[in-house]
Amino acid sequence: MTDFFAPCPRGLETVLFNDLVEMGGQNVRATEGGVHFSGDWALCYRVNLENRVASRVLWRVKEGWYRTEQDIYKAVFDLQWQRWFNVTHTIRVNTTAIRCALKSLEFITLLVKDAVCDRFRAHCDERPSVDTLTPDVRIHVFLEDEKLMLYLDTSGDPLFKRGVRQNTNIAPIRENLAAGILRLSGWTPGTPLLDPMCGSGTFLIEAVQMSLNIQPGIARSFAFEKLLNFDKPVWQAMKQAAIAAQVPPKPLEIYGSDMYGDAMKTAWRNLSDAGLSDCVELNQANILEISAPAEHGIMVANLPYGERMGELDELAELYPKLGDTLKRKFGGWTAYLFTADKAILKLMRLSPSKRTPLFNGAIECRLLEYKIVSGSNRPAK
Numbered sequence: 410m411t412d413f414f415a416p417c418p419r420g421l422e423t424v425l426f427n428d429l430v431e432m433g434g435q436n437v438r439a440t441e442g443g444v445h446f447s448g449d450w451a452l453c454y455r456v457n458l459e460n461r462v463a464s465r466v467l468w469r470v471k472e473g474w475y476r477t478e479q480d481i482y483k484a485v486f487d488l489q490w491q492r493w494f495n496v497t498h499t500i501r502v503n504t505t506a507i508r509c510a511l512k513s514l515e516f517i518t519l520l521v522k523d524a525v526c527d528r529f530r531a532h533c534d535e536r537p538s539v540d541t542l543t544p545d546v547r548i549h550v551f552l553e554d555e556k557l558m559l560y561l562d563t564s565g566d567p568l569f570k571r572g573v574r575q576n577t578n579i580a581p582i583r584e585n586l587a588a589g590i591l592r593l594s595g596w597t598p599g600t601p602l603l604d605p606m607c608g609s610g611t612f613l614i615e616a617v618q619m620s621l622n623i624q625p626g627i628a629r630s631f632a633f634e635k636l637l638n639f640d641k642p643v644w645q646a647m648k649q650a651a652i653a654a655q656v657p658p659k660p661l662e663i664y665g666s667d668m669y670g671d672a673m674k675t676a677w678r679n680l681s682d683a684g685l686s687d688c689v690e691l692n693q694a695n696i697l698e699i700s701a702p703a704e705h706g707i708m709v710a711n712l713p714y715g716e717r718m719g720e721l722d723e724l725a726e727l728y729p730k731l732g733d734t735l736k737r738k739f740g741g742w743t744a745y746l747f748t749a750d751k752a753i754l755k756l757m758r759l760s761p762s763k764r765t766p767l768f769n770g771a772i773e774c775r776l777l778e779y780k781i782v783s784g785s786n787r788p789a790k
């Protein structure tokens with residue numbers, strides 16, 4: 410049994426906790442910003458391949474205590490790194506800390522890198538090189554009070570990089586946050602879904618992949634493939650089974666629109682590059698002028714926050730009209746609006762039935778739920 414930690418956007422820990430329990434994780438324990446779990450390596454591969462919410466899967470190689478920099482150096486040097494990866498692999502060290510009394514985290518990063526290199530030198534007279542941009546192996550140091558945790562990253566690029574959405578517009582949402590919002594909305598494949606501010610199409614692509622059983626990691630590689638304990642036959646069988654379980658692309662009740670042509674082009678290109686453009690209906694339209702594409706369904710939107718010139722003034726005008734549009738045209742629908750803008754609560758003139766705090770990186774946002782009853786300014790009970 411191996412110990413892992415999967416970080417995720419803050420606010421999605423419960424979703425990830427439930428996923429890991431369902432996937433057969435042991436000792437599953439949520440903490441702020443992620444979930445600890447234990448399991449075998451096949452589970453680690455599966456979480457990397459299938460989970461839509463985690464940002465990474467980290468393998469915990471050491472848990473201990475420290476007081477001084479020297480304690481950290483010794484803890485790192487004492488580990489047999491050469492058993493986990495080759496000296497020819499490039500490395501990068503990342504340090505994060507909460508309530509750490511040591512002066513410089515940059516110094517800890519250098520110290521840990523030195524300790525790993527010294528361990529290799531002691532073993533084979535050679536040391537791995539550092540590559541901060543595209544390292545083969547990422548080592549994460551986490552210090553909390555006087556507790557030290559060392560992790561080897563099994564993901565490599567963060568998991569929100571699906572290897573699908575290559576073209577982005579301004580202010581795209583991260584894929585794992587978009588997937589988490591879809592999960593919090595309770596949307597399941599088969600229910601009509603509309604993103605009326607679709608930008609580069611992140612919600613649409615996540616929803617199409619979920620509908621067609623396309624695993625989020627199927628088009629990319631992972632750092633665990635470079636570790637010396639990599640079990641290639643297990644991984645290849647898992648990937649082949651995932652490919653065999655995919656449903657061929659077909660038209661789905663998934664709808665996207667955006668006011669701007671450049672956004673629509675980006676969304677179309679992303680869907681089309683992934684071979685999924687026939688699955689979604691795309692239209693260029695102002696959110697105030699669209700009609701519900703089905704009698705009931707789920708609307709998700711990542712509201713603009715003034716990223717285009719002059720948009721802030723327009724937004725102050727947009728929100729009250731948006732409340733009206735929802736009431737007039739979307740009775741029977743539930744809308745989930747994701748925003749960091751607190752002004753919306755007053756301006757919409759529609760009371761949310763739920764507000765869920767969610768973080769977009771360091772920015773505190775809200776996912777506002779509106780259950781729309783035609784002509785009403787109150788959410789349905």
Ligand SMILES: C[S@@+](CC[C@H](N)C(=O)[O-])C[C@H]1O[C@@H](n2cnc3c(N)ncnc32)[C@H](O)[C@@H]1O
Binds near residue numbers: 611696
């Ligand atoms: C924060 S971005 C959405 C990003 C998108 N979720 C993605 O991942 O790329 C907000 C989008 O709202 C669009 N937008 C702004 N005002 C609009 C309006 N009145 N009607 C429709 N779309 C609008 C912008 O063009 C932008 O693409």
